[in-house]
Amino acid sequence: MDTRAxxxxxxxxMIGHRNSLAGKAEDAVKVQYALNRTASGLTDGRxxxxxxAKTVLEHWKGDNSHGFEKRANRLGGQLRTTADAARExxxxxxxxxxxxxxxxxxxxxxxxxxxxxxxxxxxxxQAVGTQAALLKAVAGAADLEPRxxxxxxxxxxxxxxxxxxxxxxxxALEKEVGHxxxxxxxxxxxxxxxxxxxxxxxxxxxxxxxxxxxxxxxRESPPGSNRNPYGPTAAWCSSFxxxxxxxxxxxxxxxxxxxxxxxxxxxxxxxxxxxxxxxPGDVLLFGTGPSSPATSKHxxxxxxxxxxTVTLIEGNSGDSVRRNTHKLSSATxxxxxxx
Numbered sequence: 001m002d003t004r005a006x007x008x009x010x011x012x013x014m015i016g017h018r019n020s021l022a023g024k025a026e027d028a029v030k031v032q033y034a035l036n037r038t039a040s041g042l043t044d045g046r047x048x049x050x051x052x053a054k055t056v057l058e059h060w061k062g063d064n065s066h067g068f069e070k071r072a073n074r075l076g077g078q079l080r081t082t083a084d085a086a087r088e089x090x091x092x093x094x095x096x097x098x099x100x101x102x103x104x105x106x107x108x109x110x111x112x113x114x115x116x117x118x119x120x121x122x123x124x125x126q127a128v129g130t131q132a133a134l135l136k137a138v139a140g141a142a143d144l145e146p147r148x149x150x151x152x153x154x155x156x157x158x159x160x161x162x163x164x165x166x167x168x169x170x171x172a173l174e175k176e177v178g179h180x181x182x183x184x185x186x187x188x189x190x191x192x193x194x195x196x197x198x199x200x201x202x203x204x205x206x207x208x209x210x211x212x213x214x215x216x217x218x219r220e221s222p223p224g225s226n227r228n229p230y231g232p233t234a235a236w237c238s239s240f241x242x243x244x245x246x247x248x249x250x251x252x253x254x255x256x257x258x259x260x261x262x263x264x265x266x267x268x269x270x271x272x273x274x275x276x277x278x279x280p281g282d283v284l285l286f287g288t289g290p291s292s293p294a295t296s297k298h299x300x301x302x303x304x305x306x307x308x309t310v311t312l313i314e315g316n317s318g319d320s321v322r323r324n325t326h327k328l329s330s331a332t333x334x335x336x337x338x339x
Contacts, residue, residue, distance in 0.1 A: 003122035010145045017152035018111050021104035072143045084206045092166045095306045099162035114148040118165040126226050161307055205281025207248040212301045212313040219320040231256050239314025241283050241299050250339045259290030265337030273335040275328050278305050286337045
């Protein structure tokens with residue numbers, strides 16, 4: 001009896017799960033690289049465009065120069081919007097790559113572990129040499145299979161959820177780029193197109209996230225002093241968050257206490273407690289409520305949401321601006337606020 005072949009027969013479903021994940025991570029890496037090159041190219045193009053426009057304006061003073069300057073600035077803004085969208089798409093694909101790589105590794109490990117156990121049982125039964133021992137070994141190998149197949153099926157479902165979430169986010173980015181004036185210069189507003197207010201809101205969210213990313217690695221000086229470039233010498237996670245919002249044009253005071261940000265959101269109809277509402281550019285509040293520093297402990301800017309996890313850019317995290325990933329759970333966050 002070929003015990004290896006019999007074990008693989010029992011493992012057919014889990015091997016199919018493993019194979020469905022194989023190779024896709026490599027494809028995702030290629031897409032991620034292409035998006036990185038696109039974003040870099042657009043950023044470089046915007047810088048060259050800005051330099052060229054400045055050079056022209058230095059030597060051109062006339063009736064049409066102001067109109068040219070406005071058009072040049074508008075084009076620069078459109079290029080920046082598209083570059084930001086490409087970077088956000090790159091990060092979406094980066095999350096997919098990670099999910100695929102991890103999922104494939106887990107499925108492969110489950111298959112190898114099952115095959116090792118099943119072959120061991122079958123080899124032992126065959127070595128005994130009796131029909132009863134062999135039947136018992138076959139039954140044991142069959143009994144092991146459902147647990148491992150369930151594990152690989154759950155892995156595939158999780159990865160599929162990550163892919164579906166990424167697809168939704170990429171479709172949303174595609175729509176935004178389609179209206180940015182660069183990807184489709186011929187586009188014109190039609191019935192059912194994205195409302196200008198929604199486009200502005202997403203543009204503001206991207207500006208917040210981009211501003212926060214540029215601050216990554218900024219440290220208080222000296223370490224442990226709470227001296228920071230965003231607000232008073234005190235715990236400064238909230239000063240950082242509101243400073244980034246203000247850079248994006250959000251009409252919010254500089255608020256050093258996290259609970260005050262949530263209260264501002266309540267007054268302005270922007271606060272929420274259902275964490276499903278979280279989206280890039282928002283802030284999430286750590287703790288149990290906004291009443292005091294004992295209950296509202298920390299704050300971070302949402303960089304991305306992926307399934308049941310959220311990546312935040314946080315001020316005063318280890319005395320610096322850092323990127324951290326958390327489970328999107330009410331055990332950690334009591335709510336959030338849209339900008």
